[in-house]
Amino acid sequence: MVKKSIVLIGFMGVGKTTVGKEIARKLNRNFVDIDHVIEREFNMPTTEIFKEYGEETFRKKEKELIKRYTQHRKLVISVGGGAFLQEEVKYLCLSSAVVVFLNISWDTWKDRIYFLTRTRPNLQGKSIEEIKQLFIERQPIYKDHHIKIDTDNLNIGEAAYKVINALGTI
Numbered sequence: 001m002v003k004k005s006i007v008l009i010g011f012m013g014v015g016k017t018t019v020g021k022e023i024a025r026k027l028n029r030n031f032v033d034i035d036h037v038i039e040r041e042f043n044m045p046t047t048e049i050f051k052e053y054g055e056e057t058f059r060k061k062e063k064e065l066i067k068r069y070t071q072h073r074k075l076v077i078s079v080g081g082g083a084f085l086q087e088e089v090k091y092l093c094l095s096s097a098v099v100v101f102l103n104i105s106w107d108t109w110k111d112r113i114y115f116l117t118r119t120r121p122n123l124q125g126k127s128i129e130e131i132k133q134l135f136i137e138r139q140p141i142y143k144d145h146h147i148k149i150d151t152d153n154l155n156i157g158e159a160a161y162k163v164i165n166a167l168g169t170i
């Protein structure tokens, strides 16, 4: 098994946090969720950070933390859905970790929307058409990765298993 850290990327709600936790449990590694670390540092939910300080401040902190955690080996790191908007973050992850893109189709994703809008500021106040547009616009930022896993029709355990299997092949 690779000794590098594993970084999970993909659109909001694809399962980076839930699948990441399961991968870490199965591999007996520590799990770091960058969104959660940011919330802990600001002592407020992401929606409040966006409102109080703006997205730019959130992104700055996100980059700083990703820089810190990608220096470690053997972690499972779930980064936010927008982390790869920053070229430097993308470079840091691709050069020091194994980047796993969790992929999902729009048809599967749209059934999850009700679990997500309350806690994801970039989905709030948007119509379903606008969210679909964002989903499409975001796809190019995930195109640089080491492993791609299609998660449609997989439950959380199955998705984690598929990632671990794929890690064994590189």
Ligand SMILES: Nc1ncnc2c1ncn2[C@@H]1O[C@H](COP(=O)(O)OP(=O)(O)OP(=O)(O)O)[C@@H](O)[C@H]1O
Pocket (backbone or CB within 6 Å): 010, 011, 012, 013, 014, 015, 016, 017, 018, 019, 035, 078, 079, 080, 081, 082, 112, 115, 120, 151, 154, 155, 156, 159
């Ligand atoms: N494979 C799956 N099958 C069914 N439900 C799933 C699956 N993966 C995740 N979910 C559910 O989708 C929701 C969003 O998952 P999660 O929070 O892990 O996404 P995320 O990629 O970390 O999102 P974000 O980028 O916004 O942090 C949760 O309610 C989770 O239980």
Ligand SMILES: O=C(O)C1=C[C@@H](O)[C@@H](O)[C@H](O)C1
Pocket (backbone or CB within 6 Å): 011, 012, 035, 046, 079, 080, 081, 082, 083, 119, 120, 121, 122
């Ligand atoms: O895709 C995004 O822009 C975001 C995704 C979440 O993981 C959080 O990082 C935050 O809500 C922003």
Ligand SMILES: [Mg+2]
Pocket (backbone or CB within 6 Å): 016, 017, 018, 033, 035, 078
């Ligand atoms: Mg998450």
